Amino acid sequence: xxxxxxxxxxQSEHSVRLAGCWTLxxxxxxxxxxxxxxxxxxxxxxWDLHDVVALDTYGALLLWRAWGRSIPTKSAIPPEYxxxxxxxxxxxxxxxxxxxxxxxxxxxxxxxxxxLTLVSHITCFVAxxxxxxxxCLYVLRTPRRIPWLEISANLHKAGVRAMPVTALxxxxxxxxxxxxFALQLKRFGAEAFxxxxxxxxxxxxxxxxxxxxxxxxxxxxxxxxxxxTMRVTEEIDALATMGVPRHLRLVFPKVVALGIAMxxxxxxxxxxxxxxxxxxxxxELGLDxxxxxxxxxxxxxxxxxxxxxxxxxAFGVTIALVACHFGLxxxxxxxxxxxxxxxxxxxxxxxxxxxxxxxxxxxxxxGLGRG
Amino acid sequence: MNGVPPVELCGIGTRFGRHWVxxxxxxxxxxxxxxxxxxxxxxxxxxxLRQIVGLLPPTEGEIKLFGESLHDGNRDELAARRRRFxxxxxxxxxxxxxxxxxxxxxxxxxxxxxxEAEIRDLVFTKLGMVEIDRDAAWRMxxxxxxxxxxxxxLARALALDPxxxxxxxxxxxxxxxRSAAFVTLIRTLHQALNLTVVFVTHDLDTLAALANRLAxxxxxxxxxxxxxxxxxxxxxxxxxxxxxxxxxxxALRRGKGTD
Numbered sequence: 001x002x003x004x005x006x007x008x009x010x011q012s013e014h015s016v017r018l019a020g021c022w023t024l025x026x027x028x029x030x031x032x033x034x035x036x037x038x039x040x041x042x043x044x045x046x047w048d049l050h051d052v053v054a055l056d057t058y059g060a061l062l063l064w065r066a067w068g069r070s071i072p073t074k075s076a077i078p079p080e081y082x083x084x085x086x087x088x089x090x091x092x093x094x095x096x097x098x099x100x101x102x103x104x105x106x107x108x109x110x111x112x113x114x115x116l117t118l119v120s121h122i123t124c125f126v127a128x129x130x131x132x133x134x135x136c137l138y139v140l141r142t143p144r145r146i147p148w149l150e151i152s153a154n155l156h157k158a159g160v161r162a163m164p165v166t167a168l169x170x171x172x173x174x175x176x177x178x179x180x181f182a183l184q185l186k187r188f189g190a191e192a193f194x195x196x197x198x199x200x201x202x203x204x205x206x207x208x209x210x211x212x213x214x215x216x217x218x219x220x221x222x223x224x225x226x227x228x229t230m231r232v233t234e235e236i237d238a239l240a241t242m243g244v245p246r247h248l249r250l251v252f253p254k255v256v257a258l259g260i261a262m263x264x265x266x267x268x269x270x271x272x273x274x275x276x277x278x279x280x281x282x283x284e285l286g287l288d289x290x291x292x293x294x295x296x297x298x299x300x301x302x303x304x305x306x307x308x309x310x311x312x313x314a315f316g317v318t319i320a321l322v323a324c325h326f327g328l329x330x331x332x333x334x335x336x337x338x339x340x341x342x343x344x345x346x347x348x349x350x351x352x353x354x355x356x357x358x359x360x361x362x363x364x365x366x367g368l369g370r371g
Numbered sequence: 372m373n374g375v376p377p378v379e380l381c382g383i384g385t386r387f388g389r390h391w392v393x394x395x396x397x398x399x400x401x402x403x404x405x406x407x408x409x410x411x412x413x414x415x416x417x418x419x420l421r422q423i424v425g426l427l428p429p430t431e432g433e434i435k436l437f438g439e440s441l442h443d444g445n446r447d448e449l450a451a452r453r454r455r456f457x458x459x460x461x462x463x464x465x466x467x468x469x470x471x472x473x474x475x476x477x478x479x480x481x482x483x484x485x486x487e488a489e490i491r492d493l494v495f496t497k498l499g500m501v502e503i504d505r506d507a508a509w510r511m512x513x514x515x516x517x518x519x520x521x522x523x524x525l526a527r528a529l530a531l532d533p534x535x536x537x538x539x540x541x542x543x544x545x546x547x548x549r550s551a552a553f554v555t556l557i558r559t560l561h562q563a564l565n566l567t568v569v570f571v572t573h574d575l576d577t578l579a580a581l582a583n584r585l586a587x588x589x590x591x592x593x594x595x596x597x598x599x600x601x602x603x604x605x606x607x608x609x610x611x612x613x614x615x616x617x618x619x620x621x622a623l624r625r626g627k628g629t630d
Binding site (some may be wrong): 023024025028055057058059062065083088089090091092099100331332333334335336 | 451466489495497498512513532
């Protein structure tokens with residue numbers, strides 16, 4: 001096939017003859033010797049291109065660069081290839097635009113930009129919160145405007161569908177914890193206290209945080225991605241154009257649904273984790289189920305349950321708010337979507353842990369009874 | 372080398388579920404043609420274009436590019452064949468993580484044998500060819516207007532000097548002024564680079580101004596091929612409605628006027 005003919009260069013005393021196919025495809029496979037030969041060939045010789053079968057922009061560029069970014073005075077270039085060289089001459093001959101130089105003070109601008117981003121995140125978040133309060137007041141005055149359908153859909157997606165995975169994780173964690181505690185407690189002959197340790201640990205601390213981390217990864221990221229995609233496809237703008245308040249229709253149901261689903265999930269997770277712990281205690285310590293269940297109310301005073309439920313509500317609302325905050329900030333491109341989804345999950349988990357610390361401080365005198 | 376048609380479709384049929392979008396389509400595109408695939412919405416124009424570039428395998432029939440079947444040969448041969456055509460997607464499909472320069476340099480860098488200095492000169496040549504200011508090279512796609520995105524996507528499609536260029540709705544989403552300029556640009560490049568161009572459109576202005584041959588798709592087959600004047604002669608209700616209504620006639624006259 002003539003199109004694949006190898007590019008060749010033959011040099012006589014005063015002329016350089018090129019032949020074959022000088023295109024990107026053939027030159028990419030040409031031996032390194034050819035490049036060297038082009039570079040070595042004298043610039044002032046007569047360059048004869050009449051035997052060249054095909055020449056494309058890359059072939060022309062290679063020659064043109066070898067000629068020192070100009071067309072040699074003595075050259076025999078067939079008319080059909082003239083335009084290629086003229087195009088090069090026109091578009092790249094003048095010093096090519098350089099990449100903008102790195103600013104030596106770039107770190108100052110970067111710090112400033114970071115601060116401004118942080119400030120804008122905080123103001124946006126506060127605005128979102130305020131908007132949500134307004135929507136809540138509005139909905140309380142006009143209850144027929146409550147978006148029941150969206151709330152129940154979100155409840156199903158973030159709550160019911162999360163039950164299997166939270167159950168699995170909770171059960172395994174319960175078994176593992178119970179086993180580790182049993183080993184330690186055996187050394188002190190304090191086997192019976194496993195009910196206290198597991199009860200307080202799981203209900204007060206581990207259950208809510210475990211569910212929050214799972215839900216942030218599962219539902220928080222989904223919410224951010226959903227809102228983000230709706231931004232990309234202009235669906236949110238379409239809603240706004242139809243006079244549907246986006247906070248009421250998109251943010252409010254998610255926050256309410258997660259606020260309801262999370263405490264329920266916390267209860268479910270705690271129950272499963274305790275069941276796992278109970279089974280492990282039975283095998284490891286020979287503690288029977290009746291003893292475990294009968295001692296649980298004594299070991300875990302009622303306020304602990306209320307703390308767990310409150311944590312559930314607070315964590316759920318936080319996760320949903322953070323997810324919506326980042327989802328609404330997505331700009332219509334793929335980078336922004338992936339970046340905001342990541343940030344949403346990381347921020348939600350961090351905030352949940354911070355909130356947990358606040359809870360621990362605020363409730364340090366509550367529910368620990370027999371101190 | 373002029374004997375081999377760049378695109379050959381033999382008995383192409385496409386089925387989505389139980390619905391045949393295309394059936395028994397034969398089409399040959401000769402070197403140097405500016406072929407327009409025309410048809411109403413949902414007539415399978417874009418499907419056909421996606422099949423030509425191998426994004427969608429046909430249910431039946433065979434597609435040949437440059438005389439070879441699209442999926443024959445080893446990895447290198449496949450890659451070499453893919454470099455012989457470029458495609459412009461409807462919304463540009465620029466990579467949003469890369470700036471304009473890197474977008475156009477992307478196919479060149481994928482060759483993995485070109486020095487950076489040469490890539491740079493090539494990128495600026497292509498930018499010049501699509502008449503984009505060289506300062507725009509460092510901007511991100513998100514900062515560009517629709518018209519600029521189309522031009523830059525065209526520069527990317529032309530980065531490897533393809534012989535065949537496929538355009539999906541080249542003027543959709545552009546204002547009349549911009550779309551006229553874009554059509555002129557494609558015509559100029561077609562002449563300058565000896566391209567074969569296949570494009571899909573339902574914009575009659577573009578059609579009249581750009582195409583030198585038409586293939587009209589309707590009812591899952593090709594109703595007619597030929598120049599605009601020949602196609603208009605065909606006595607078929609779809610063609611009569613599509614080309615000979617008051618509005619269409621007006622658009623066609625206007626399109627021809629921009630020559």
